[in-house]
Amino acid sequence: MNLIILSKNDFIEGTEQVSIQDYRLEHIINVNKSSVGDGLRVGLVNGNIGNGMITRIEENKVEMNVVLDRKPPAPLQLTLIFAMVRPRVFKRVITQVSAMGIKKIIVINSYRVEKSFWKSPVLGKKSLNKYLITGLEQGQDTIVPDVLVRPLFKPFVEDELPDIIKGTEPFVAHPYTSEPCPYNIGSPVTLAIGPEGGFIPYEVEKLIECGFTAVHLGERTLHVESVISGLVLRLM
Amino acid sequence: MNLIILSKNDFIEGTEQVSIQDYRLEHIINVNKSSVGDGLRVGLVNGNIGNGMITRIEENKVEMNVVLDRKPPAPLQLTLIFAMVRPRVFKRVITQVSAMGIKKIIVINSYRVEKSFWKSPVLGKKSLNKYLITGLEQGQDTIVPDVLVRPLFKPFVEDELPDIIKGTEPFVAHPYTSEPCPYNIGSPVTLAIGPEGGFIPYEVEKLIECGFTAVHLGERTLHVESVISGLVLRLM
Known part of the structure; x- marks a missing residue:
């Protein structure tokens, strides 16, 4: 703390x-x-x-x-969208993301997300708030991030995502693309990160259709926590 | 796996x-x-x-x-030096670092490292090897990293470090500097990361004397795992 x-x-x-x-x-x-x-x-x-x-x-x-x-530190100009992870991992991820200064967080579904994850108490309002505050205590910030939970992929991408990415450069982390993740974008970013094993091709296509660029972080398969901090600190 | x-x-x-x-x-x-x-x-x-x-x-x-x-993926051209962390955290850090493709890892002492950490069985040869292999299984690599353990700061920096950094750009993560961490260095790197609370001024000075550049990652205090993956994927 x-x-x-x-x-x-x-x-x-x-x-x-x-x-x-x-x-x-x-x-x-x-x-x-x-x-x-x-x-x-x-x-x-x-x-x-x-x-x-x-x-x-x-x-x-x-x-x-x-x-x-x-004043607290300026918020990071980055909206983070990530596929729901194992509850034990979720606690660490959401705390880390809060510590990094990300203020817009959206937890989404993906084909490879285990359905049982959505029933976890970690997504309850009280638990969420506790993890976010722990992150702020770590990062020395006071502004509580907004967290949206969206357990349906298609309606989220079709109905909400176009407004969310307005005015930002949208990227999706995808191991099966030839484009390496760029550096130091210099403008607001929306970043989408899939589950273990990645988004399925249909999901990547939907995101690309919406305006996202697929980028990779190299040949190795990294854990979600490394992917998030690696991408965020490389892009911003 | x-x-x-x-x-x-x-x-x-x-x-x-x-x-x-x-x-x-x-x-x-x-x-x-x-x-x-x-x-x-x-x-x-x-x-x-x-x-x-x-x-x-x-x-x-x-x-x-x-x-x-x-062939396995090419090794990352980065030598990572980090101050010993709490044993529970060490397991996660060393596994993550192995998954990222870092092949030269040096665990060092710092004034703010609790002495008891050095007695932990996590530093035993068998334990270390297990964590490194777990990282390779995650990252899809086969080359086991070299790990040096150096529980004395001054002799390490004075006697060994000058040779280690030869042919690399050496950086030390330090929250109290005005220089933000650069992007995409394009040459081999040596990266030194301090304990929770950072290296003390004497230690930073010794590293700077040795040729290191002190760089920061922003105003927020991040957890060591976020710092490592953030810096590595930003520099490389």
Whole structure:
């Protein structure tokens, strides 16, 4: 946790004082090993970043005096679309993506996605929010990404995707193309990443029809987490 | 497992027939759900890649007729140096790095590395080899990377590093520099990545003295796995 994220509810009404009682308390005491008078990086969810000065530590709460005087980092101008992954992997991917500063995330279906994945509690609103906040705590950001979940491929691509890609360069990661992924695009990007084994030809065709360019990352088959951070940091 | 990696011991002497009995047997039966007559991608450790045709399946072994007629993918012209990480993370990192096609890996110390990490069994020869092979199975490659373990920072940087970086462009990932990481270097690279929290100023100075350029990946603090794949796929 590189940034402690505060919500409006943490503030003692009418003051710049916060009182923290949950996992953040534990982190401040056991990981940061902070004492009264120490400063910590804090940020208000969807708001500014700044510093918190610890004014009191009790067994079940920490109080800080908070100054929020800096804007969070600029959002990455990239919309990420990825095929639903195994729930255990999903947690790591969504946290990583949130840490990277991606603010528009769309989880879609593909022929090769196991149907059972869609029933996983990881897609519930509360779980999702927890993973996104963990990512922001890692990346030192406060703006919670928007996550859309679209379990039907065709209607999503036909009805919603054309508007989503407007004003962006759309790429789809596809191992079976001759075009290597370009570098440093310099404009907003939409990036689509398939499941293990890739999108099937029908799906790639639908995306190309919609305006996407298929690009590859080399001969090797990489894990979804490597593919996402590799493509994002190469394109942006 | 996208490629089944064979060793010389798997071959029935004097034939092109292999007999497999370990975790690969389980994978072929339970994950691939293969039958007699099916073809599978195989590769000989440190050798060629090709196809295996299943000739017999028994409860405790699978036999294949193997043709190894293609070279493995070209190695990535990148030497990766990273500060030792938490053992649980190390397994994932070393597997990922092997999957990416990096063949020279050096695990080093840094002031911010917890001393206990060096005692972990993950650094044992057998464990290391297992993670490297898992990476090759993922990335569809056969060439086992070389891993050097160097638990003393200063002698490594002073005595060994100058030779290691010869003929390469050396970069060190460092959040506190104004220079963004460049793209698509087009020549061999040496890349050094610090621990959580980064190298300390003394260490960065030693690396710069040795010829390294300090580069950053943006304002956000990313997890070591994202940093590695992001930097590698951006530089190469």
